[in-house]
Amino acid sequence: xxxxxxxxxxxxxxxxxxxxxxxxxxxxxxxxxxxxxxxxxxxxxxxxxxxxxxxxxxxxxxxxxxxxxxxxxxxxxxxxxxxxxxxxxxxxxxxx
Numbered sequence: 001x002x003x004x005x006x007x008x009x010x011x012x013x014x015x016x017x018x019x020x021x022x023x024x025x026x027x028x029x030x031x032x033x034x035x036x037x038x039x040x041x042x043x044x045x046x047x048x049x050x051x052x053x054x055x056x057x058x059x060x061x062x063x064x065x066x067x068x069x070x071x072x073x074x075x076x077x078x079x080x081x082x083x084x085x086x087x088x089x090x091x092x093x094x095x096x
Contacts, residue, residue, distance in 0.1 A: 016032055
């Protein structure tokens with residue numbers, strides 16, 4: 001499919017989803033939302049903070065455990081700073 005036809009289909013699906021939501025048909029609206037996400041190449045629950053995105057390892061990966069899905073951190077997540085074990089639990093001198 002060309003990018004133009006995909007865009008036209010996305011616009012049509014978005015209108016159908018909004019009409020289904022206004023008609024209180026939330027199951028149909030949810031299915032349309034998932035179809036839109038699939039066409040965009042996103043995971044269906046990507047905006048949901050409670051969902052966990054699981055992806056497959058790259059093709060051609062060999063070895064034990066390569067068939068196990070790889071967990072992706074949510075968008076905006078920053079790895080916490082590593083603690084400095086040399087200064088942990090050390091009381092400052094001079095003040096007691």
